[in-house]
Amino acid sequence: MQGLDMFYDDIAAISTPPGEGGIAIIRLSGGQVIEKASKIFRPYQDGVDISKKAGYSLTLGWIKDETGEDLDEVLIALMRAPRSYTGEDTLEIHCHGGVLPARRCLETVLRQGIRIAEPGEFTRRAFLNGRLDASQAEAVIEVIRAKSEKSMKLAVKQLSGHNSEYIHTLEDRLLELNAMVEASLDFPDEVGELEYKKAEATILESLAVIERLIRAGKRADIYRKGIAAAICGKPNVGKSSLLNVLLKKERAIVTSIPGTTRDVIEEQLSIKGIPVRLIDTAGIRATEDIVEKIGVERSREVIREADLVIFLLDLGTGITAEDLAIYKEIKHRNLIILANKEDLEKKHITEDELGHYFPGVRVVWASAREDKGIEELEDRVEEMALGGELHSDDLEIMVNLRQREALIRAREHLEDVLQVMQAVPLDCLGVDIWGALEALGEITGKNLKEEVIDRMFTDFCIGK
Ligand SMILES: Nc1nc2c(ncn2[C@@H]2O[C@H](COP(=O)(O)OP(=O)(O)OP(=O)(O)O)[C@@H](O)[C@H]2O)c(=O)[nH]1
Numbered sequence: 506m507q508g509l510d511m512f513y514d515d516i517a518a519i520s521t522p523p524g525e526g527g528i529a530i531i532r533l534s535g536g537q538v539i540e541k542a543s544k545i546f547r548p549y550q551d552g553v554d555i556s557k558k559a560g561y562s563l564t565l566g567w568i569k570d571e572t573g574e575d576l577d578e579v580l581i582a583l584m585r586a587p588r589s590y591t592g593e594d595t596l597e598i599h600c601h602g603g604v605l606p607a608r609r610c611l612e613t614v615l616r617q618g619i620r621i622a623e624p625g626e627f628t629r630r631a632f633l634n635g636r637l638d639a640s641q642a643e644a645v646i647e648v649i650r651a652k653s654e655k656s657m658k659l660a661v662k663q664l665s666g667h668n669s670e671y672i673h674t675l676e677d678r679l680l681e682l683n684a685m686v687e688a689s690l691d692f693p694d695e696v697g698e699l700e701y702k703k704a705e706a707t708i709l710e711s712l713a714v715i716e717r718l719i720r721a722g723k724r725a726d727i728y729r730k731g732i733a734a735a736i737c738g739k740p741n742v743g744k745s746s747l748l749n750v751l752l753k754k755e756r757a758i759v760t761s762i763p764g765t766t767r768d769v770i771e772e773q774l775s776i777k778g779i780p781v782r783l784i785d786t787a788g789i790r791a792t793e794d795i796v797e798k799i800g801v802e803r804s805r806e807v808i809r810e811a812d813l814v815i816f817l818l819d820l821g822t823g824i825t826a827e828d829l830a831i832y833k834e835i836k837h838r839n840l841i842i843l844a845n846k847e848d849l850e851k852k853h854i855t856e857d858e859l860g861h862y863f864p865g866v867r868v869v870w871a872s873a874r875e876d877k878g879i880e881e882l883e884d885r886v887e888e889m890a891l892g893g894e895l896h897s898d899d900l901e902i903m904v905n906l907r908q909r910e911a912l913i914r915a916r917e918h919l920e921d922v923l924q925v926m927q928a929v930p931l932d933c934l935g936v937d938i939w940g941a942l943e944a945l946g947e948i949t950g951k952n953l954k955e956e957v958i959d960r961m962f963t964d965f966c967i968g969k
Protein backbone atom coordinates (compact mmCIF):
# COMPACT_ATOMS: atom_id res chain seq x y z
CA MET A 506 0.00 0.00 0.00
CA GLN A 507 2.92 2.29 0.59
CA GLY A 508 3.65 4.69 -2.20
CA LEU A 509 -0.02 5.12 -2.93
CA ASP A 510 -0.15 8.18 -0.70
CA MET A 511 0.29 10.56 -3.60
CA PHE A 512 -3.09 9.38 -4.89
CA TYR A 513 -4.96 10.21 -1.72
CA ASP A 514 -7.03 13.35 -1.99
CA ASP A 515 -6.79 16.22 0.46
CA ILE A 516 -8.98 15.89 3.53
CA ALA A 517 -9.93 18.08 6.47
CA ALA A 518 -12.03 17.88 9.62
CA ILE A 519 -12.53 19.56 12.95
CA SER A 520 -10.52 17.36 15.31
CA THR A 521 -11.70 18.85 18.60
CA PRO A 522 -15.10 18.07 20.11
CA PRO A 523 -18.00 20.42 19.37
CA GLY A 524 -18.84 23.05 21.95
CA GLU A 525 -16.94 25.88 23.56
CA GLY A 526 -13.32 25.62 24.61
CA GLY A 527 -10.03 27.44 24.55
CA ILE A 528 -9.10 26.40 21.05
CA ALA A 529 -10.50 24.28 18.25
CA ILE A 530 -8.30 22.45 15.78
CA ILE A 531 -9.01 21.86 12.12
CA ARG A 532 -6.77 19.19 10.74
CA LEU A 533 -5.78 18.93 7.08
CA SER A 534 -3.89 16.11 5.39
CA GLY A 535 -2.83 15.39 1.82
CA GLY A 536 -0.35 16.30 -0.88
CA GLN A 537 -1.67 19.79 -1.61
CA VAL A 538 -3.01 20.98 1.73
CA ILE A 539 -0.15 23.34 2.60
CA GLU A 540 -0.37 25.03 -0.77
CA LYS A 541 -4.14 25.32 -0.50
CA ALA A 542 -4.10 26.60 3.07
CA SER A 543 -1.58 29.28 2.19
CA LYS A 544 -4.21 30.83 -0.08
CA ILE A 545 -6.63 31.50 2.79
CA PHE A 546 -4.03 32.53 5.34
CA ARG A 547 -2.73 36.01 6.06
CA PRO A 548 0.39 35.82 8.25
CA TYR A 549 1.05 38.47 10.86
CA GLN A 550 4.52 38.95 9.54
CA ASP A 551 4.82 40.30 6.02
CA GLY A 552 6.64 38.07 3.60
CA VAL A 553 5.99 34.86 5.52
CA ASP A 554 4.70 32.07 3.30
CA ILE A 555 3.61 28.86 5.00
CA SER A 556 4.06 26.88 1.82
CA LYS A 557 7.79 27.64 2.10
CA LYS A 558 8.09 26.86 5.78
CA ALA A 559 9.72 23.77 7.20
CA GLY A 560 7.89 21.03 9.08
CA TYR A 561 7.28 21.42 12.81
CA SER A 562 6.85 25.17 12.53
CA LEU A 563 4.16 27.42 13.95
CA THR A 564 2.86 30.51 12.21
CA LEU A 565 0.50 33.10 13.63
CA GLY A 566 -1.93 34.94 11.42
CA TRP A 567 -5.48 35.14 10.15
CA ILE A 568 -7.76 32.88 8.16
CA LYS A 569 -9.48 34.90 5.45
CA ASP A 570 -13.02 34.11 4.36
CA GLU A 571 -14.20 33.98 0.75
CA THR A 572 -14.46 37.78 0.53
CA GLY A 573 -10.89 38.17 1.73
CA GLU A 574 -11.94 39.42 5.14
CA ASP A 575 -10.30 38.16 8.33
CA LEU A 576 -12.35 35.30 9.78
CA ASP A 577 -10.41 34.36 12.90
CA GLU A 578 -6.97 34.71 14.36
CA VAL A 579 -5.23 31.36 14.19
CA LEU A 580 -2.00 29.51 14.73
CA ILE A 581 -0.91 27.15 11.99
CA ALA A 582 1.10 24.05 12.83
CA LEU A 583 2.86 22.46 9.92
CA MET A 584 4.12 18.88 9.66
CA ARG A 585 5.66 17.73 6.43
CA ALA A 586 5.57 14.22 4.99
CA PRO A 587 6.59 11.71 6.08
CA ARG A 588 7.01 13.07 9.60
CA SER A 589 3.38 13.64 10.48
CA TYR A 590 0.53 11.68 12.03
CA THR A 591 -0.75 10.49 8.65
CA GLY A 592 2.64 10.31 6.98
CA GLU A 593 1.44 12.96 4.50
CA ASP A 594 1.76 16.73 4.59
CA THR A 595 -0.39 17.73 7.52
CA LEU A 596 -1.48 21.10 8.72
CA GLU A 597 -3.44 22.09 11.77
CA ILE A 598 -5.33 25.32 12.11
CA HIS A 599 -5.75 26.29 15.75
CA CYS A 600 -8.60 28.75 15.87
CA HIS A 601 -10.70 30.06 18.73
CA GLY A 602 -12.60 27.31 20.43
CA GLY A 603 -16.18 28.01 19.56
CA VAL A 604 -18.61 26.18 17.35
CA LEU A 605 -18.76 29.02 14.86
CA PRO A 606 -15.06 29.88 14.43
CA ALA A 607 -14.22 26.21 13.87
CA ARG A 608 -17.09 25.63 11.48
CA ARG A 609 -16.42 28.79 9.47
CA CYS A 610 -12.71 27.99 9.21
CA LEU A 611 -13.54 24.48 8.02
CA GLU A 612 -15.96 25.81 5.41
CA THR A 613 -13.27 28.11 4.11
CA VAL A 614 -10.82 25.23 3.94
CA LEU A 615 -13.32 23.01 2.10
CA ARG A 616 -13.79 25.72 -0.49
CA GLN A 617 -10.15 25.17 -1.52
CA GLY A 618 -10.95 21.78 -3.04
CA ILE A 619 -10.35 19.83 0.11
CA ARG A 620 -12.98 17.29 1.10
CA ILE A 621 -14.30 16.49 4.56
CA ALA A 622 -12.58 13.49 6.15
CA GLU A 623 -14.43 10.32 7.03
CA PRO A 624 -14.39 9.06 10.62
CA GLY A 625 -10.94 7.69 11.41
CA GLU A 626 -9.55 8.61 8.02
CA PHE A 627 -6.44 10.31 9.38
CA THR A 628 -5.54 7.20 11.36
CA ARG A 629 -6.43 5.00 8.42
CA ARG A 630 -3.93 6.92 6.31
CA ALA A 631 -1.36 6.61 9.07
CA PHE A 632 -1.88 2.84 8.87
CA LEU A 633 -1.85 2.66 5.07
CA ASN A 634 1.26 4.82 4.96
CA GLY A 635 3.01 2.51 7.42
CA ARG A 636 3.18 5.04 10.27
CA LEU A 637 1.24 2.72 12.58
CA ASP A 638 0.58 -0.98 12.27
CA ALA A 639 -2.98 -2.32 12.61
CA SER A 640 -2.67 -3.04 16.29
CA GLN A 641 -1.35 0.45 16.97
CA ALA A 642 -4.06 2.07 14.86
CA GLU A 643 -6.69 0.21 16.86
CA ALA A 644 -5.03 1.40 20.04
CA VAL A 645 -5.73 5.02 19.12
CA ILE A 646 -9.46 4.62 19.69
CA GLU A 647 -8.80 2.63 22.88
CA VAL A 648 -6.77 5.51 24.30
CA ILE A 649 -9.52 7.98 23.42
CA ARG A 650 -12.25 5.79 24.91
CA ALA A 651 -10.34 4.62 28.00
CA LYS A 652 -12.59 4.68 31.04
CA SER A 653 -10.02 4.01 33.75
CA GLU A 654 -6.34 4.71 34.37
CA LYS A 655 -5.65 1.03 33.91
CA SER A 656 -7.36 0.67 30.55
CA MET A 657 -5.62 3.81 29.40
CA LYS A 658 -2.27 2.39 30.44
CA LEU A 659 -2.96 -0.82 28.54
CA ALA A 660 -4.07 1.10 25.46
CA VAL A 661 -0.96 3.28 25.52
CA LYS A 662 1.18 0.15 25.65
CA GLN A 663 -0.61 -1.15 22.59
CA LEU A 664 -0.13 2.19 20.87
CA SER A 665 3.58 2.10 21.53
CA GLY A 666 3.81 -1.23 19.74
CA HIS A 667 3.92 -3.63 22.68
CA ASN A 668 1.48 -6.14 21.18
CA SER A 669 3.27 -6.02 17.88
CA GLU A 670 6.53 -6.95 19.58
CA TYR A 671 5.02 -10.16 20.91
CA ILE A 672 3.65 -10.95 17.48
CA HIS A 673 6.97 -10.27 15.75
CA THR A 674 8.79 -12.56 18.17
CA LEU A 675 6.26 -15.30 17.48
CA GLU A 676 6.61 -14.74 13.75
CA ASP A 677 10.39 -14.97 13.95
CA ARG A 678 10.14 -18.23 15.82
CA LEU A 679 7.73 -19.75 13.33
CA LEU A 680 9.77 -18.54 10.36
CA GLU A 681 12.75 -20.29 11.84
CA LEU A 682 10.70 -23.42 12.25
CA ASN A 683 9.57 -23.13 8.67
CA ALA A 684 13.17 -22.79 7.53
CA MET A 685 13.93 -25.98 9.38
CA VAL A 686 11.04 -27.72 7.67
CA GLU A 687 12.21 -26.50 4.30
CA ALA A 688 15.73 -27.64 4.98
CA SER A 689 14.35 -31.09 5.61
CA LEU A 690 13.04 -31.04 2.07
CA ASP A 691 16.46 -30.28 0.69
CA PHE A 692 18.41 -32.61 2.93
CA PRO A 693 15.94 -35.33 3.90
CA ASP A 694 18.56 -37.74 5.15
CA GLU A 695 19.93 -35.36 7.72
CA VAL A 696 16.64 -34.72 9.47
CA GLY A 697 16.61 -36.84 12.54
CA GLU A 698 15.04 -37.11 15.96
CA LEU A 699 16.62 -33.86 17.06
CA GLU A 700 14.67 -31.76 14.55
CA TYR A 701 11.35 -33.19 15.62
CA LYS A 702 12.10 -32.45 19.24
CA LYS A 703 13.21 -28.96 18.39
CA ALA A 704 10.18 -28.30 16.23
CA GLU A 705 7.88 -29.57 18.93
CA ALA A 706 9.51 -27.37 21.54
CA THR A 707 9.18 -24.31 19.31
CA ILE A 708 5.50 -24.96 18.76
CA LEU A 709 4.79 -25.56 22.42
CA GLU A 710 6.55 -22.33 23.34
CA SER A 711 4.62 -20.43 20.70
CA LEU A 712 1.35 -21.91 21.86
CA ALA A 713 2.11 -20.84 25.41
CA VAL A 714 2.68 -17.24 24.30
CA ILE A 715 -0.51 -17.27 22.22
CA GLU A 716 -2.41 -18.62 25.21
CA ARG A 717 -1.14 -15.79 27.37
CA LEU A 718 -2.07 -13.21 24.76
CA ILE A 719 -5.60 -14.59 24.49
CA ARG A 720 -5.94 -14.50 28.26
CA ALA A 721 -4.62 -10.96 28.41
CA GLY A 722 -7.32 -10.06 25.89
CA LYS A 723 -10.09 -11.39 28.08
CA ARG A 724 -8.78 -9.42 31.02
CA ALA A 725 -8.29 -6.28 29.01
CA ASP A 726 -11.91 -6.51 27.91
CA ILE A 727 -12.96 -6.14 31.50
CA TYR A 728 -10.70 -3.14 31.99
CA ARG A 729 -12.05 -1.67 28.79
CA LYS A 730 -15.76 -2.28 29.12
CA GLY A 731 -16.03 -2.46 32.87
CA ILE A 732 -18.80 -4.13 34.85
CA ALA A 733 -22.11 -3.22 36.44
CA ALA A 734 -22.32 -3.90 40.17
CA ALA A 735 -25.63 -3.67 42.03
CA ILE A 736 -25.85 -3.07 45.75
CA CYS A 737 -28.85 -4.85 47.17
CA GLY A 738 -30.41 -5.82 50.48
CA LYS A 739 -33.37 -5.15 52.68
CA PRO A 740 -34.23 -1.58 53.71
CA ASN A 741 -31.86 0.19 56.10
CA VAL A 742 -28.89 -2.23 55.85
CA GLY A 743 -26.62 0.55 54.62
CA LYS A 744 -26.74 0.28 50.82
CA SER A 745 -26.66 4.00 50.20
CA SER A 746 -23.97 4.40 52.84
CA LEU A 747 -21.88 1.86 50.92
CA LEU A 748 -22.42 3.69 47.63
CA ASN A 749 -21.30 6.92 49.26
CA VAL A 750 -18.21 5.45 50.87
CA LEU A 751 -17.14 3.77 47.62
CA LEU A 752 -17.68 7.03 45.73
CA LYS A 753 -16.03 9.03 48.50
CA LYS A 754 -18.88 11.54 48.31
CA GLU A 755 -22.35 11.96 49.73
CA ARG A 756 -24.20 10.99 46.61
CA ALA A 757 -27.25 9.20 48.00
CA ILE A 758 -29.47 10.24 50.89
CA VAL A 759 -28.83 8.21 54.02
CA THR A 760 -31.33 8.17 56.89
CA SER A 761 -32.34 5.75 59.58
CA ILE A 762 -35.77 5.48 57.99
CA PRO A 763 -36.20 2.21 56.12
CA GLY A 764 -37.24 2.86 52.52
CA THR A 765 -35.15 6.01 52.09
CA THR A 766 -33.94 5.14 48.60
CA ARG A 767 -36.89 4.71 46.30
CA ASP A 768 -35.23 4.88 42.94
CA VAL A 769 -32.19 3.34 41.34
CA ILE A 770 -29.07 5.50 41.70
CA GLU A 771 -26.21 4.95 39.30
CA GLU A 772 -22.65 6.23 39.43
CA GLN A 773 -19.51 5.44 37.47
CA LEU A 774 -16.30 4.85 39.36
CA SER A 775 -13.09 2.90 39.07
CA ILE A 776 -12.31 0.02 41.40
CA LYS A 777 -8.75 -1.26 41.13
CA GLY A 778 -8.62 0.13 37.63
CA ILE A 779 -11.85 -1.55 36.54
CA PRO A 780 -14.58 0.83 35.38
CA VAL A 781 -17.57 -0.01 37.55
CA ARG A 782 -21.12 1.17 37.07
CA LEU A 783 -22.27 1.09 40.67
CA ILE A 784 -25.98 0.91 41.29
CA ASP A 785 -27.69 1.61 44.60
CA THR A 786 -31.15 0.13 44.74
CA ALA A 787 -34.26 0.54 46.81
CA GLY A 788 -34.37 -1.86 49.72
CA ILE A 789 -36.30 -4.91 48.60
CA ARG A 790 -39.38 -5.59 50.71
CA ALA A 791 -43.10 -6.09 50.32
CA THR A 792 -44.69 -2.68 50.51
CA GLU A 793 -48.02 -0.99 49.89
CA ASP A 794 -46.45 2.36 49.05
CA ILE A 795 -46.91 2.83 45.29
CA VAL A 796 -43.69 4.78 44.77
CA GLU A 797 -41.63 2.36 46.81
CA LYS A 798 -43.23 -0.56 45.03
CA ILE A 799 -42.09 0.75 41.65
CA GLY A 800 -38.64 1.33 43.12
CA VAL A 801 -38.45 -2.24 44.37
CA GLU A 802 -39.50 -3.56 40.96
CA ARG A 803 -36.83 -1.44 39.28
CA SER A 804 -34.23 -2.69 41.73
CA ARG A 805 -35.09 -6.26 40.84
CA GLU A 806 -34.60 -5.46 37.16
CA VAL A 807 -31.23 -3.81 37.76
CA ILE A 808 -30.06 -6.68 39.92
CA ARG A 809 -30.99 -9.13 37.18
CA GLU A 810 -28.86 -7.25 34.68
CA ALA A 811 -25.84 -6.58 36.88
CA ASP A 812 -22.62 -8.53 36.36
CA LEU A 813 -22.01 -8.57 40.08
CA VAL A 814 -24.30 -8.24 43.10
CA ILE A 815 -23.14 -6.94 46.46
CA PHE A 816 -25.64 -8.29 48.98
CA LEU A 817 -25.74 -6.45 52.28
CA LEU A 818 -26.61 -7.93 55.65
CA ASP A 819 -27.11 -5.93 58.84
CA LEU A 820 -25.09 -7.15 61.81
CA GLY A 821 -27.48 -5.15 63.99
CA THR A 822 -30.63 -6.99 62.97
CA GLY A 823 -29.17 -10.42 62.34
CA ILE A 824 -30.24 -12.58 59.40
CA THR A 825 -33.97 -12.09 58.88
CA ALA A 826 -36.67 -13.69 56.77
CA GLU A 827 -36.42 -10.66 54.46
CA ASP A 828 -32.72 -11.38 53.90
CA LEU A 829 -33.42 -15.01 53.07
CA ALA A 830 -36.19 -14.05 50.64
CA ILE A 831 -33.82 -11.69 48.79
CA TYR A 832 -31.07 -14.31 48.80
CA LYS A 833 -33.42 -16.77 47.14
CA GLU A 834 -33.78 -14.35 44.22
CA ILE A 835 -30.07 -13.69 43.78
CA LYS A 836 -28.27 -16.81 44.87
CA HIS A 837 -27.34 -17.85 41.34
CA ARG A 838 -25.70 -14.53 40.58
CA ASN A 839 -22.09 -13.45 40.98
CA LEU A 840 -22.41 -12.62 44.62
CA ILE A 841 -20.43 -10.97 47.39
CA ILE A 842 -21.99 -10.68 50.84
CA LEU A 843 -21.13 -7.62 52.84
CA ALA A 844 -21.85 -8.04 56.55
CA ASN A 845 -22.36 -4.38 57.38
CA LYS A 846 -22.29 -2.31 60.58
CA GLU A 847 -19.33 -4.17 62.00
CA ASP A 848 -18.71 -1.18 64.23
CA LEU A 849 -21.76 -2.10 66.31
CA GLU A 850 -20.89 -3.49 69.67
CA LYS A 851 -23.48 -6.22 69.57
CA LYS A 852 -23.32 -8.33 66.41
CA HIS A 853 -26.20 -10.64 65.67
CA ILE A 854 -24.65 -12.71 62.89
CA THR A 855 -22.01 -15.39 63.33
CA GLU A 856 -19.63 -17.00 60.82
CA ASP A 857 -21.46 -20.28 61.31
CA GLU A 858 -24.79 -18.75 60.39
CA LEU A 859 -23.30 -17.23 57.27
CA GLY A 860 -21.87 -20.60 56.22
CA HIS A 861 -25.20 -22.25 56.94
CA TYR A 862 -27.52 -19.84 55.13
CA PHE A 863 -25.21 -18.73 52.32
CA PRO A 864 -22.91 -21.67 51.59
CA GLY A 865 -19.93 -20.92 49.40
CA VAL A 866 -20.52 -17.18 49.15
CA ARG A 867 -17.63 -14.85 49.90
CA VAL A 868 -18.29 -12.61 52.88
CA VAL A 869 -16.63 -9.31 53.67
CA TRP A 870 -17.10 -7.84 57.15
CA ALA A 871 -17.34 -4.09 56.94
CA SER A 872 -18.65 -0.83 58.23
CA ALA A 873 -19.89 1.46 55.51
CA ARG A 874 -20.32 4.25 58.02
CA GLU A 875 -16.79 4.04 59.36
CA ASP A 876 -15.12 3.07 56.09
CA LYS A 877 -13.83 -0.25 57.38
CA GLY A 878 -13.43 -3.36 55.26
CA ILE A 879 -14.08 -1.36 52.10
CA GLU A 880 -10.66 -2.07 50.69
CA GLU A 881 -11.23 -5.78 51.11
CA LEU A 882 -14.53 -5.39 49.31
CA GLU A 883 -12.69 -3.70 46.45
CA ASP A 884 -10.26 -6.61 46.27
CA ARG A 885 -13.15 -9.05 46.09
CA VAL A 886 -14.84 -7.01 43.37
CA GLU A 887 -11.64 -7.06 41.34
CA GLU A 888 -11.30 -10.80 41.81
CA MET A 889 -14.90 -11.49 40.82
CA ALA A 890 -14.76 -9.14 37.85
CA LEU A 891 -11.66 -10.79 36.48
CA GLY A 892 -13.35 -14.12 37.22
CA GLY A 893 -10.39 -16.41 37.49
CA GLU A 894 -8.58 -14.62 34.70
CA LEU A 895 -6.00 -13.54 37.22
CA HIS A 896 -2.66 -15.29 36.89
CA SER A 897 0.70 -14.24 38.18
CA ASP A 898 2.29 -14.41 34.74
CA ASP A 899 -0.42 -12.36 33.06
CA LEU A 900 0.63 -10.01 30.33
CA GLU A 901 -0.25 -6.41 30.90
CA ILE A 902 -1.50 -5.73 27.42
CA MET A 903 -4.72 -5.12 25.60
CA VAL A 904 -5.79 -7.54 22.87
CA ASN A 905 -9.01 -6.71 21.10
CA LEU A 906 -11.58 -9.05 19.65
CA ARG A 907 -10.22 -8.92 16.11
CA GLN A 908 -6.74 -9.72 17.35
CA ARG A 909 -8.04 -12.45 19.60
CA GLU A 910 -9.81 -14.16 16.73
CA ALA A 911 -6.59 -14.15 14.74
CA LEU A 912 -4.73 -15.61 17.72
CA ILE A 913 -7.30 -18.37 18.04
CA ARG A 914 -6.84 -19.26 14.38
CA ALA A 915 -3.06 -19.28 14.80
CA ARG A 916 -3.50 -21.56 17.79
CA GLU A 917 -5.62 -23.99 15.78
CA HIS A 918 -2.99 -24.23 13.07
CA LEU A 919 -0.21 -24.88 15.56
CA GLU A 920 -2.27 -27.49 17.38
CA ASP A 921 -2.74 -29.23 14.03
CA VAL A 922 1.00 -29.20 13.49
CA LEU A 923 1.55 -30.77 16.88
CA GLN A 924 -0.98 -33.48 16.23
CA VAL A 925 0.36 -34.74 12.96
CA MET A 926 3.98 -33.97 13.61
CA GLN A 927 5.11 -37.52 14.24
CA ALA A 928 2.90 -39.03 11.60
CA VAL A 929 3.79 -37.07 8.50
CA PRO A 930 7.06 -35.99 6.92
CA LEU A 931 8.31 -32.74 8.39
CA ASP A 932 7.85 -30.89 5.11
CA CYS A 933 4.08 -31.45 5.19
CA LEU A 934 3.86 -29.21 8.21
CA GLY A 935 4.64 -26.12 6.17
CA VAL A 936 1.01 -25.45 5.27
CA ASP A 937 -0.13 -25.11 8.84
CA ILE A 938 2.91 -23.14 9.87
CA TRP A 939 2.12 -20.69 7.12
CA GLY A 940 -1.50 -20.67 8.21
CA ALA A 941 -0.43 -19.65 11.68
CA LEU A 942 1.92 -17.01 10.30
CA GLU A 943 -0.83 -15.56 8.16
CA ALA A 944 -3.20 -15.33 11.12
CA LEU A 945 -0.53 -13.61 13.21
CA GLY A 946 0.20 -11.24 10.34
CA GLU A 947 -3.37 -9.99 10.48
CA ILE A 948 -2.77 -8.65 13.97
CA THR A 949 -0.15 -6.21 12.86
CA GLY A 950 -1.97 -5.75 9.58
CA LYS A 951 -0.07 -7.58 6.90
CA ASN A 952 -2.36 -8.65 4.05
CA LEU A 953 -5.52 -7.25 5.55
CA LYS A 954 -8.57 -7.24 3.35
CA GLU A 955 -10.26 -3.93 2.57
CA GLU A 956 -13.40 -4.77 4.54
CA VAL A 957 -11.38 -5.69 7.60
CA ILE A 958 -9.60 -2.35 7.40
CA ASP A 959 -12.97 -0.62 7.05
CA ARG A 960 -14.24 -2.37 10.14
CA MET A 961 -11.17 -1.34 12.11
CA PHE A 962 -12.07 2.30 11.69
CA THR A 963 -15.85 2.17 12.08
CA ASP A 964 -15.67 3.24 15.73
CA PHE A 965 -13.49 6.25 15.14
CA CYS A 966 -14.66 9.82 15.36
CA ILE A 967 -14.33 12.37 12.60
CA GLY A 968 -11.06 14.22 12.79
CA LYS A 969 -9.06 11.30 14.22
N1 LIG B 1 -23.55 1.61 62.88
C1 LIG B 1 -23.63 1.65 61.56
N2 LIG B 1 -24.66 2.21 60.96
C2 LIG B 1 -24.72 2.24 59.62
C3 LIG B 1 -23.69 1.68 58.82
N3 LIG B 1 -23.99 1.85 57.52
C4 LIG B 1 -25.19 2.49 57.51
N4 LIG B 1 -25.62 2.72 58.76
C5 LIG B 1 -26.86 3.41 59.16
O1 LIG B 1 -27.97 2.67 58.74
C6 LIG B 1 -29.02 3.53 58.37
C7 LIG B 1 -29.48 3.23 56.97
O2 LIG B 1 -28.44 3.52 56.05
P1 LIG B 1 -28.69 3.67 54.49
O3 LIG B 1 -27.37 3.75 53.85
O4 LIG B 1 -29.65 4.74 54.22
O5 LIG B 1 -29.37 2.27 54.21
P2 LIG B 1 -30.08 1.77 52.88
O6 LIG B 1 -29.83 0.31 52.79
O7 LIG B 1 -29.69 2.60 51.73
O8 LIG B 1 -31.60 2.00 53.23
P3 LIG B 1 -32.84 2.16 52.22
O9 LIG B 1 -32.47 3.16 51.19
O10 LIG B 1 -33.90 2.62 53.12
O11 LIG B 1 -33.11 0.82 51.66
C8 LIG B 1 -28.50 4.95 58.53
O12 LIG B 1 -28.89 5.44 59.76
C9 LIG B 1 -27.00 4.75 58.48
O13 LIG B 1 -26.29 5.74 59.16
C10 LIG B 1 -22.56 1.10 59.51
O14 LIG B 1 -21.61 0.60 58.92
N5 LIG B 1 -22.59 1.11 60.87
Ligand SMILES: [Mg+2]
Nearest residue numbers: 744745765766
Ligand atom coordinates in the same frame (compact mmCIF):
# COMPACT_ATOMS: atom_id res chain seq x y z
MG1 LIG C 1 -30.72 3.72 50.47
